Amino acid sequence: MTRIDAKFAELRKEGKKAFVSYVMAGDPDFDTSLELVKGLPGAGVDIIELGLPFTDPMADGATIQLAGQRALDGGMTLDRTLEIARRFREGDNTTPIVMMGYYNPIYSRGVDLFLTQAKEAGIDGLIIVDLPPEEDEELCIPAQAAGLNFIRLATPTTDDKRLPKVLQNTSGFVYYVSITGITGAAEAQAADVGPEVARIKAKTDLPIIVGFGIKTPDASQAIAGVADGCVVGSAIVAELASGKPVSEVLAFVKSLADGAHRA
Template sequence: MSRLKSCFEKLAVEKRAAFVTFVTANDPDFDTSLEIVCGLPEAGADIIELGMPFTDPSADGPSIDRAAQRALKAGGSMNKTLEMVCRFRAGNDETPIVLMGYFNPIYAYGIDRFSSDAAAAGVDGLIIVDLPPEEDEELRVPANAAGIDVIRLATPTSDDARLPTVLDGASGFVYYVAVAGVTGGRSATADDIGTAVRRIKSHTDLPVAVGFGIRTPEQAADVATVADGAVVGSAIVSLIENGLDKDHKPKEGMSKEVLDFVKTLADGVRSVRK
């Protein structure tokens, strides 16, 4: 059984939603990023989304865009991202890791080579935001063959006519983008999210995790009442940025501050029982 499937089944027994965190690999540097990633499970993260640094993250807002640029400036690459997963797996073989980003770095690395290397490193899933379902077969087939789930994105504009295409071939879970626009923007209401999640679930048995716009424990708890997972990214990435000096070096205690904040979000998710 895949780590993602096992995770969601375990949480279903506990009658709670998954808390999913996003950080960019190598932001602000490899060692600090690894320290934060390795600390996320203890801080309450059930699933980790790890951003693959890319020069043009067009679906992301300013905070994640700046994180990607910092990561690249510090030597971030696909090799470094996979090395980070390997280093994480040396101490944690349970928490699922999902690589999130854009198709270009994977294509440049080589699709078959990437699928093999990512699986060997311990990657469980992929979210490729600029690869539509109609065009993801060249990645999805080798990734699935290597045991990696390809997670599809649904949006407020994914109507009942579109959803079957979005969901055909999807695995792991469905990521519902709660608002139109880039990451880090406004938040949707719990009622709107609940309606959308129920509609998606009428088309699939896959868990539905919701992201975009969650910044507080209260918002995370609201999402956890209606979805199978609450995803927080920009709020965590912004805190990393705020903990850097003028040279983009981490200030003393930055990693602890980030992980303490993650714990408050996790407590929000865990305060809700389905």
């Protein structure tokens, strides 16, 4: 059982929905990013998504693209992203960390070496948005063999014919993208998301976590209410980008987490 599996078992026992937060590793700099990540569990975050900066983030809107660019400009690398996880683990051995990003930096490192290093650093799962199920032999299957969850995205355009393929080797949870398009582009609507979550749940026992377009505590509560939890990324990244201190960003995160936990 991975930390992700254990976290969902704990939440089910407590009758709670999950709140997942995305932050970009190294934004705006290493120390600030590490301080933010270390503060997330205390703000009510159940699972941390740690963004791996990349030069061509095709699924991301402007907010996260700019965060990635700030991180890269500040010297952020795959090694330093893993170092954030490693430093976090010095004080927290239970909160799951999912690395979210693109395949190129992993391919460049070499899959076997990357998986060894990720496991050693305390990474629990991967979301690699540009690796479809047809490429499972590249990373998905080796990752699962190494004890990491491989989390797949399902979208409004994932029809019933495609869905079984998407679910085939997915583990940990299914990330349902609530809107068509990029991150931060539109607001998620519970009335649209609910039937889609139910459709996916009919095909899998995995938790369904909904992300993209969730910006407020009320939206967090509404979306978590029709799923097993929700993810917020761009809204948190935008708070940090506005120059607010980490303490204020964490207060905002707590308001979102409280919303999800009320669902």
